[in-house]
Amino acid sequence: MAEVHTPALLLQGAVYLGAAVLAVPLSKRLGLGSVLGYLIAGILIGPWGLGLIAETETVLHFSEFGVVMMLFLIGLEIELDKLLELRMPIFGMGGLQVLLTIGLVVALGLFLHLDWRLALVAGMGVAMSSTAIAMQVLAEQGVLAQPSGRSAFAVLLFQDLAVIPLMILLLVIAPGTETATGFHMDWLAITKAIALVVVLIVGGKYLLRPILRYIANTGLREIFIAFALFLIIGVSILMTSVGLSMGLGAFIAGVLLADSEYRQELELDIEPFKGLLLGLFFIAVGMSVNLPLIMQQPWLVLGLGLGFVLLKLVLLFGLARGFGHKSQDALLFALTLSQVGEFAFVIFNAAADARIFPDDTASLLNSVVAISMLTTPLFMLAHGVYMRKRLNRKSARHDTFEEQRAVIVAGFGRVGQVITRLLSSVGQPPTVIDFDPNQIDLMRQFGHKAYYGDITRPDVLRAAGIANAKLLILAIDNAEDALETARYVHKHYPQVTILARARNRTYAFEYMDMEIDFVRETFAGALQLGEKVLTELGYSRFHAYRTTWRFRQHDEKLMWESHPIRNDMQQVVVNSLRMRNDLTRILTEEQQGNDRRERINQGWEQVGRPEAGSR
């Protein structure tokens, strides 16, 4: 820290906030998620980047408090009953995850003839996942309440619990520690820890709420916030004093308040602090990426980072499958927890302090951890793209088409249904294809049969009998898919007549290019509505009908005229202005009774004129 405290602090704050404000929105806009934005911002301003911030350790420790607050907030969301329901995933999945990871890493280390202590400590670090990153990811994916999210959370919770025995183990294996004294210390510490947790639970249950009520009744919001922060910090200090994780204490405090009437208020008040500190934490992680060290042994660092991530991925996926998750859920679960967590920093630094391995090794391992953290946002990005692809592009799977019919209707939504009903009622039931199984099931209840399949796929078209069909009706909602299908069929099956629904002018022009007949989706409906409006305005219904009909004729003419000149915006505008004037003239004349209608009337009335005049 600098001698003049305040300016230095403000300066640092400005750098952190500025970097976050610059990097995070950009990262979000690019679809990379906020975590990666923070990490990159950290790398940029860190000692190995622009060097705006020289010292990272303090910040990292301080900002770990963001994780603590996050656990407090998570606790607020979970009532005690629900927590008890999670026993199995917490101890089963979590326990297995930690033990298996440590076991595998140690085995690997021994296989490579490394020191067993180094291998064990590395295993302990690697077993941890980043609560901060994982929870952020789960929240951004909106899967916290889903099976994969719940399991991930349970595993994270166990890792938090496992910190205590792991730290003790660390002291035990440290060179020069007497095994006996080690164990002696353990028992005391464990007793203290258990005692504190009990005190916390009992005290929290009976004291916390009256205090909160008393403070809330003062009506001073900032005091309420101050107390909430004090509570979290206080519990964290108590927990560290007996060697427990701060996060665990905050989590317990949160759970105890989950069913209190102040839950929402606490959430709202703590949320911004949590967000900022968590952001700071990610920045700090970014800063701690030791670029020169990585540059010295880039392949080692990258290889270790990716290797650990891969190892964890496989293990987590298998574990989730073993616990009965669907492969899709298991994949998300594994990806979420695949990075090595912030607690690994603590373990490695503690191990270096205990002279289990040199500082350089700790530095190397820390970089490996940071690298692994970088992978998660990228994984999530890839996962998102993959899921979207899966959703958009249906599999090649399709139902077996029982017979081939002259008419194929693609899409069984609002448009396809009407066409199908119309055709069925005249004894010409079409072959109907849709890629939404729910829609197909729903319509089946009404006695309509449709086949499952993605019409944009040539093989599905073939199976549906496009080669022998007379008509293909494109009634699917996705305008782009419809156009693509039209292009394909137009090219490969020119004998098939295509009828399309065109979303708008742009699509209409595309169909006109191919000389494919189409209707403009909303045009007819809009005209019908307009006709009703005219009637309400006092037009006779036939007059309203004629007016809208004329409007429609005119509009269609305009479209045909704009088609060849559509790329020349100026001409299109000139033409449409001219046409609009024409239309106004026609309809005004009709309105003024100066039109065909009057001419007919006058014509008949004038029939008698010459005769009448000669009378």
Place this chain on the structure above:
Amino acid sequence: MAQRVLILFAHPYAEASRVNRALLTAVCELPNVTVHDLYEHYPEQMIDVEHEQALVAEHDVLVFQHPLFWYSCPSLMKNWLDTVLTFGWAYGDDADALRGKPWVHAITSGGAANVYQRMAYNQFSIAELLRPFEQTATLCGMPYLQPFLTQDVNQLDEIALQKRAAQYAAWVQALVEGELPPVVHTAHAPQVDFLAGE
């Protein structure tokens, strides 16, 4: 016992027809009289046959009110006749839906009565020109009555028009009360002519 009168009205540009509007306004509030505006009901020209047949069944007298277009009725009224008067319902062996129900026209024409005669501008009397309707009525077993003609409409000033409208209302009221105009058989008359009923 009041006769229920159904006025089937057809004028594609009714809103612009001064005379027909005045006539219709005079009768539309009369009890036992239903005015059925065909162009208002079927702007798209497709006729709901069952609805129309039910409507006819509920009435005792059919009045066809329309301007004379090309020596006949406007097309939607012809369309009505073509589609509603179905075989087995209006005509045919056991068809008796219309039997005995009087059929009568209320017609407006631009030309005066004297242009509708032999050697005159239009060569034929209105009675002769309406013969397809007369035969249709006869085939359906309907008494075909002498029409209510409003002619030379361009010469009708506002006062004359109001007078004519009142006469129309009285004419329709008479139908309700069962006092029917004389039945017409043009096939049996040597010189066929109607007198505008004033």
